[in-house]
Amino acid sequence: MQENYDCVMENLATNPLIEKLKLLMDLTDDEVQVILDLSFKTQKLPKGQSLIPSNSENVSLVMDGWACRYKILSDGRRQITSFILPGDLTGVRACLFGVSDFDTETLTDCVTTLIDGKDIARLFYEAPRLAAAVTWASAREEAMLTEHVVSLGRRNARERMAHLFLELHSRLEIVGFVEKLAYGMPITQEMIADCLGLSIVHVNRTLKAMRKEGLLEYYNGYVILKNAKKLRSICGYDSNHLEGTLHPEIADYDPDA
Amino acid sequence: MQENYDCVMENLATNPLIEKLKLLMDLTDDEVQVILDLSFKTQKLPKGQSLIPSNSENVSLVMDGWACRYKILSDGRRQITSFILPGDLTGVRACLFGVSDFDTETLTDCVTTLIDGKDIARLFYEAPRLAAAVTWASAREEAMLTEHVVSLGRRNARERMAHLFLELHSRLEIVGFVEKLAYGMPITQEMIADCLGLSIVHVNRTLKAMRKEGLLEYYNGYVILKNAKKLRSICGYDSNHLEGTLHPEIADYDPDA
DNA sequence: CGGCACGTTGACGTTTTTCAATAGCCGTGG
């Protein structure tokens, strides 16, 4: 698994993921090319590695695989603050502002491409629309964290679970990793527990109950939403927080106006 | 309380809060002036109002008072995702990306100043360093949300409480609203409960226990951290997530390099 | 075959919530 993955980058321009991201952030071909040119290294990371070495000044764009951001308390308790999926950009805060307050870890083998933080910083001067796109990604992350706070603060285990599965479905759908109501979710129940602030045992039991009610299937790294409508009503799911497009004042800036 | 607060703006340049913000974000006098010039309305909002009307395209800079961001579930449960304190900028995501996924409410009378979202958007083209400052504020918010997720997911009531009081102290200290280890916290226990994902009763009991142990005083809208060291050790508090400075590549950009 | 990681289940403990009642404060209207 130490192959050179530059091949992945060579046809990145036609990579379906890149195509989706282009649409999502409303980027032009030229802008996509700027990003691709900045990317200096594409690699395959094995499962269990840090996505971004802690003192690195790079930003990482995940092309394939799952990772997570987490924090460990002094006594070993772990909280996963977010899952990182294909299309996600990680490390912006660390490289722009010199602070990194969590760790990252690949949950499966991942293909990632790295961009020097310096280059991201320069976008603010040299490619305002791309700087705005970076801010957009960051704001989207913030929206997901907000939803996560709501889940952990005011939803019970069953509701948290429903929300997680639905949100993952929405996110994966956007980047084309979904087959109707099914998607691969190659992580353990322990990680779900650490994400949802529950114990492994309780996750297991809640999952069992939801399976029994015909809400979803979950086995072998696959999820099938059997009754998405009911799942949505259980937690009041709304994918609004994943939406959002660039303000027209940025998207269509006219210096003469 | 419907007075015109433009007076507050008139000497904003010498307003101690603005001075702190200047240092915090490493802005020049000129840059501060740009912001002040963009600000088109300074007002006093009574307690219990929305900080930003839901379909408004404005950004709000809080000069004085407390507010919060929250979300209400269909059955009435409420989760406060963050407290908004003097110096905080709110509504960036809504105005830049056209999505607003939570509501805001003033918890006390507040003095705020409004900036048109259009003007914020234009900063990306016309004042890259200020655009970066906006991104900085947004990233800081993200870091606080991350900590909030950790608290709600993996800390018990006592630890959450300790973390909240310490973080509020750090934040208020940065903007000069702290007197040594004491600060005003003009909110009810219900709001603390809604922030920490607990019931009012449990907040009350936990508070009582912490008072008894000499950890803190909390009465009449004031907090005194009696034993900050122990409070920090209880929750493993670290104010790192509030830090961070602009990447030198942005701060000292040299177009000829 | 043995070891290991993960999933599953039961019994029991702890934390936190809910329900219900009381007390203090404060502004309003009589």
Place this chain on the structure above:
DNA sequence: CCACGGCTATTGAAAAACGTCAACGTGCCG
């Protein structure tokens, strides 16, 4: 001036949600 209602803080008792401990099964892999 005082009674009253509304909001907040406080407390007790009981219930629910969730965690911990421990055991066992299962599949994978060397």
